[in-house]
Amino acid sequence: MTRTDPGFTDHEIEALLASALTARSEQIDHDDLHAYAPLAEPQPRRDRLAPVRRIGSSGWVRPLPIAAMVATAAAFVIAVSGVSIPGTSSPDAAPVAYVVRFDGGPSGDAHLKASFTPHDVPIDGGTKATSTYPLVVVTGGTPKLEKQVMDAANAKIVAEINAYRKQLRALGLTSRRLSQTITVRSDAQAGHAVSIVFDVVNDFGGAVPTTTSTAAVIDKRTGHAFSATDLFADVPAADRIMRRAIQRATEPAPATAEDLAALSMDDTATGLTSPLTWYPTKAGLRWVVDRGAVASDAQGEPAVTVSWARLAGQIAAEQGF
Known part of the structure; x- marks a missing residue:
């Protein structure tokens, strides 16, 4: 062993x-x-x-x-x-x-x-x-x-x-x-x-x-x-919004709900969120997923930016977004 x-x-x-x-x-x-x-x-x-x-x-x-x-x-x-x-x-x-x-x-x-x-x-x-x-x-x-x-x-x-x-x-x-x-x-x-x-x-x-x-x-x-909990009042809700956006980004062969289920900004287990990378930008919250993790290798790294206006209900107070 x-x-x-x-x-x-x-x-x-x-x-x-x-x-x-x-x-x-x-x-x-x-x-x-x-x-x-x-x-x-x-x-x-x-x-x-x-x-x-x-x-x-x-x-x-x-x-x-x-x-x-x-x-x-x-x-x-x-x-x-x-x-x-x-x-x-x-x-x-x-x-x-x-x-x-x-x-x-x-x-x-x-x-x-x-x-x-x-x-x-x-x-x-x-x-x-x-x-x-x-x-x-x-x-x-x-x-x-x-x-x-x-x-x-x-x-x-x-x-x-x-x-x-x-x-x-x-x-x-x-x-x-x-x-x-x-x-x-x-x-x-x-x-x-x-x-x-x-x-x-x-x-x-x-x-x-x-x-x-x-x-x-x-x-x-x-x-x-x-951490995600510092930035968002409801991390699971923010995750769900971002998963739907990533799914659309993988069309016309969209990632399945099962493939997307593991994507989360919660890193409490290991300090990492692989295969997901997330970070704030001026335009909104950015998600990038490793090649081949939720879609075919030919689709590269599925990525999406969701505006802060779309995430307004989940953002914690006084983050300046």
């Missing part, structure tokens, strides 16, 4: 976060962190190294004693939403960098910049696989607000890494040198929410890797992750 993988242990997170902080210190050092325009789109590797080396937060990257690193890491493992994931600098990793700018804090007076740069690390847990993912660094706000935004984004990445290594265990692939790649697809801002959408490519040794996506939806006022 395959042993259940409980996820990252405190020891794994402490050791790897210390590695991440050391690598980040060496990478950025004393560069001017505010003199470079954001990278609006993913950049090819030949154009990535110089500007990306200068994106970061001086408050988080200055060299620290090992004891201080471990103490910082220990503070991050109290809850999943407080986990800051690890990584080591890898110039030959996924050639992607991404920067998101938004106003944050209760009064909107903090102009935050979240930068995502590729790092890779063995995911351990009894496997030989590695994950290349975006290490998040946030600047422009108070240390507390910056940390909370980082934690909210990183929690989604942690959930995807944990899900991948659990699948490897279940499939008996722990001895294979396989890999996972997580990159930033896009971002969106609406009301009090800023959303970071991640693409995830998981290699299970087949001819074609599997692909999925997920989104971190963050409250710009506090930096905390938004």
Whole structure:
């Protein structure tokens, strides 16, 4: 029987976060962190190294004693939403960098910049696989607000890494040198929410890797992750409206009610809503479903945006939509 993988242990997170902080210190050092325009789109590797080396937060990257690193890491493992994931600098990793700018804090007076740069690390847990993912660094706000935004984004990445290594265990692939790649697809801002959408490519040794996506939806006022219950007074009712819209989006060969029944914005079980990715946009609530999950592969990723006016009866108070 395959042993259940409980996820990252405190020891794994402490050791790897210390590695991440050391690598980040060496990478950025004393560069001017505010003199470079954001990278609006993913950049090819030949154009990535110089500007990306200068994106970061001086408050988080200055060299620290090992004891201080471990103490910082220990503070991050109290809850999943407080986990800051690890990584080591890898110039030959996924050639992607991404920067998101938004106003944050209760009064909107903090102009935050979240930068995502590729790092890779063995995911351990009894496997030989590695994950290349975006290490998040946030600047422009108070240390507390910056940390909370980082934690909210990183929690989604942690959930995807944990899900991948659990699948490897279940499939008996722990001895294979396989890999996972997580990159930033896009971002969106609406009301009090800023959303970071991640693409995830998981290699299970087949001819074609599997692909999925997920989104971190963050409250710009506090930096905390938004759950569906924070945004909607009646999540099941909002789910039903969105399922009907997705069904129409899959015509002329619409997805069946049985296929759609599992789609929900409720992530309480795993921190993920696969095969569904959802996030707020200015135009309305966006749903994207993984290719092949509810419709044929030929239909690609069924996606739909339902206006906030249509969802007005389900939106929780004071969300700014």
